[in-house]
Every structure is written in structure tokens, then in C-alpha cells.
Amino acid sequence: MHYLLFLPGKRAANPQNLHDVGLGALLRPDDAAPMYADLLGAGPCGEAGQMVTWAPASPVYQPDRQVWRRAAPDPVRNLPGGRYWVGWWAGDPPTPEELARPKVIFGRARLRYNGFDWQVPSLLNLPCRLSLCEQTGSLLRTPKPEYDDWRREVDFALDLVRIALEGDLANVSLEHQFAQAVRLLQLNYRMVPELAVELGPLVDEESIFQTLVAACDSELLSTISKKREPAASTNSVSPAGDTA
Structure with missing residues (x-):
């Protein structure tokens, strides 16, 4: 299954949200558009934010069934850690085909x-x-x-x-x-x-x-x-x- 992203503090289906956290390269005009869903409750970092993924996955947060990793700092682009979180379904990590x-x-x-x-x-x-x-x-x-x-x-x-x-x-x-x-x-x-x-x-x-x-x-x-x-x-x- 495709992985999921959590963007702390972000709202609305806005592609700029991915650019803001250094993931603009995920967006391509010849590729499917991501799906967005606002998470009003606490996400993996304890804050509200936004879930992002691509079909056929659904942008839902189920921490008891998912594995989550905090984004590391990016020393090359001078971006801070924790600007996003990436998660996948436990026991079902994403494959190249997905x-x-x-x-x-x-x-x-x-x-x-x-x-x-x-x-x-x-x-x-x-x-x-x-x-x-x-x-x-x-x-x-x-x-x-x-x-x-x-x-x-x-x-x-x-x-x-x-x-x-x-x-x-x-x-x-x-x-x-x-x-x-x-x-x-x-x-x-x-x-x-x-x-x-x-x-x-x-x-x-x-x-x-x-x-x-x-x-x-x-x-x-x-x-x-x-x-x-x-x-x-x-x-x-x-x-x-x-x-x-």
C-alpha cells in the first residue's frame, strides 16, 4: 500500500503544502494528484495537521495499525527535522510498483x-x-x-x-x-x-x-x-x- 504523509499545522488541499516541507518533487504534472485530508485531532507528533497520500490508499490516521517516522533534518537544503512525518501500514510497506x-x-x-x-x-x-x-x-x-x-x-x-x-x-x-x-x-x-x-x-x-x-x-x-x-x-x- 502507498505510504502516508502527515504535515503538522497544514490545512486544505493545497499542493504548496508539500513544497513548504521540501517534498515538491513528489508533484508532477504527468502523475496522479495526491489526496488530502485535514486531521483535526493529534497526529503522530501530537499536533493537528494534514494527511496526504495517493490512490488507492486513503489519507486516514490509524496509529495502532501504522508505522510512523519523523522527517530527519535535511543538511543539504537546510530544512528542519519534523517538518513532516511519513507512515505506512504495519506489515504492508510500500513496494516499487505502488x-x-x-x-x-x-x-x-x-x-x-x-x-x-x-x-x-x-x-x-x-x-x-x-x-x-x-x-x-x-x-x-x-x-x-x-x-x-x-x-x-x-x-x-x-x-x-x-x-x-x-x-x-x-x-x-x-x-x-x-x-x-x-x-x-x-x-x-x-x-x-x-x-x-x-x-x-x-x-x-x-x-x-x-x-x-x-x-x-x-x-x-x-x-x-x-x-x-x-x-x-x-x-x-x-x-x-x-x-x-
Whole structure:
């Protein structure tokens, strides 16, 4: 079942509420709209607020049947802890299929964790529109407006891969790497950081790094993997065509 969000102090079905707590990336024009329900009584933090989720789940608060986690501080964006809470039904955590966007962007690799596969998007496969170059007449590919912000992710991910090859990845904080990996997975899934580390797939440093590399759709994937010491992990990365 899809997870639930609780936004302390928020009211009304206003998408800005998600932007205010740093979850604006969950909203996409090509995705289903979330459902909102005001909670007049005490939520998981003891205050009133708003429940948010996506169909087929219902925005209801039943603490005796749900598991709740307080949002951690976000040092990358300087956001405070507790700005939202994320919950799921006890014994029924959300699966990749339940969190997937209607249009999944495919790539070379998937992350496997606890028997589930998470498709890592290739940033080179962003949906594009075509235009004609006025000077040459050649066709130009430009990301569609709803994906325009993601062009910056290409440069950032490629920079991290380059830094890793030069052996300087230690100079990039793990928090920045993790934030970037979550951002990439949000292309394909309604992912929040607390779920990524507790339920997968970003449960160790290797899975974070492999997400960044795979998103570049880089032929350097095998070279980089060989240069890095294998990490003991319950996570694995497999080619997108591998069903093992």
C-alpha cells in the first residue's frame, strides 16, 4: 500500500503544502494528484495537521495499525527535522510498483533490495520535444518543460562520477550524494528520504554511488565497479534487462 504523509499545522488541499516541507518533487504534472485530508485531532507528533497520500490508499490516521517516522533534518537544503512525518501500514510497506510514476524512465540498471527491483532512470532518456535549429536545420532535442529542472541533475551526477574516478569522492559529503540519489529516484517513484534508507533501496554507500553512476547511463559503469572494492551489502545492481 502507498505510504502516508502527515504535515503538522497544514490545512486544505493545497499542493504548496508539500513544497513548504521540501517534498515538491513528489508533484508532477504527468502523475496522479495526491489526496488530502485535514486531521483535526493529534497526529503522530501530537499536533493537528494534514494527511496526504495517493490512490488507492486513503489519507486516514490509524496509529495502532501504522508505522510512523519523523522527517530527519535535511543538511543539504537546510530544512528542519519534523517538518513532516511519513507512515505506512504495519506489515504492508510500500513496494516499487505502488510508488511508481505512470511513466517510468528506463535506464541501464536496477537496484534490488529485499526482493524488489527499483528502476534507476537514465538522465539521457528524459522525455524530449524536437525543434529545428534555425542556422543548420538540424533537429534538436530539448527536455519537455515538466522535466526541464532535471537537466541540472545530469551535470551534477556526471561531476560525481568524474570525482569518483579521480579518487576524490570523499570530498563530497555522503549527505550530498544521498540527496542526489533520492532526487534521481524521484523521477520514477514518489520517494522520500526516510523510506529510501529504511525500506530501500538506498541502504548503503554502494547503492547510493551505483544510482548516481547508472543515472548517467555511462559506459564507465563496469570500469568504475571494477575499481571499487566490493561492499558487503544486501543490495545488488543488475542490468535493466536482467530478471534474475
